[in-house]
Amino acid sequence: MTGQVRTVDGRVAGRRGQATRQKLLDCLSEMLSSSPYRDVKVIDVARKAGTSPATFYQYFPDVEGAVLEIAEQMATEGAALTELLEGRSWAGKAGWQTAQELVDGFLEFWRRNDAILRVVDLGAAEGDKRFYKLRMKILNSVNNSLADAVAELQAKGRVDKDVNPAAVAGSLVAMLAAVASHQKGFSSWGVKQAELKPNLALLVHLGVTGRKPTK
Amino acid sequence: MTGQVRTVDGRVAGRRGQATRQKLLDCLSEMLSSSPYRDVKVIDVARKAGTSPATFYQYFPDVEGAVLEIAEQMATEGAALTELLEGRSWAGKAGWQTAQELVDGFLEFWRRNDAILRVVDLGAAEGDKRFYKLRMKILNSVNNSLADAVAELQAKGRVDKDVNPAAVAGSLVAMLAAVASHQKGFSSWGVKQAELKPNLALLVHLGVTGRKPTK
């Protein structure tokens, strides 16, 4: 399905090639976690991977291209986020539970991949289509599930007609992503992680159902 | 208050110097709008300003330093966002009006300065203290006003005791900022700008008051 892995000049990569390729990706990932995106240089990544810059250019057109690759891998993992919402109820105590677990799972996922997600976010904000398609791919699972939940409640008449499920879902997901990116900012503003989560869950619950949760 | 403008090597800048300095900032601003942050080079900024790279380095240590300068200017303008909330009511129809105007004003401000705000966001997310202090400075006016509003309603017993005003306010502000950054993403997801705003306003109103607005 995914076709063969190819080098920039068209050769198919074999076992060894794929290994160094992956090593380069891993090292890049690590560098993104430890230094500002702007300062990540091909030469450093190559050095860290114990290879030469020329090798890097065999597998990727540039740093951006390699980042897209990493993000693509992450996006498939991100599909697992759907499970946080699949078949969950938004009614009564179960609804509160659903909101809490969504917040928990989402923040955890974001924290685990924050370095790459930062770059994806930037690329998307800069209007690069490849990046924001990727961003959608990552968020779509949660986004769609949330939108469905809202639409369903709307069909039952429990949510106002003039609410746009997609808009609300998108905004809530954006909120979760933004808060996850700036968790440190919150803590220096006097809000502890532990306090943050229930308040986020509250906002999600309010947004989806239009009502306060029953705890 | 702001002290004199100084060059990197300590001289005080005169009239002409300040002019070129500002010109460099303006050109940098423009470049940030038109090309990815990672690709903005000192030499391009200098060329665009009709001067040489060496001149740039007289006034700023590097691109990052210049961005901080621009952002600082913007932060002072950002203080005007407080007016969107100062002395507004969150009750009844007035509350809905307040929410709408907040969303409107915020999105407008963000859109006007999106290029620099993207970079500030990135820097903050990467953990650079200078950037996230700046980000707080920009958002504080709105953040504090919102938190105050929640706290006030809480004191009146109209909002649950276990809500943390700062956490809710911070999350809502983060949501507004994130949505503003990714407006294009929404539109390609089938949500029009015009639809987005009322739904955002709804979420803000729900978050602050815990109730649906009366329209």
Place this chain on the structure above:
DNA sequence: ACTTGTCCTGTCATGACGTCAGCTTACCGA
């Protein structure tokens, strides 16, 4: 005109970028 301090640039060493030809290594069929 002369001095003084501000302002800008030419130039240079350093180092990253991205390409290429060519060397080494692994695999495979005869």
Place this chain on the structure above:
DNA sequence: TCGGTAAGCTGACGTCATGACAGGACAAGT
């Protein structure tokens, strides 16, 4: 066992950005 072929890697190179410096250009006061 032995080439042959393709994969895999790198040294070297031209190009370009960086950042520092010394010195020339310019405005203002005397």
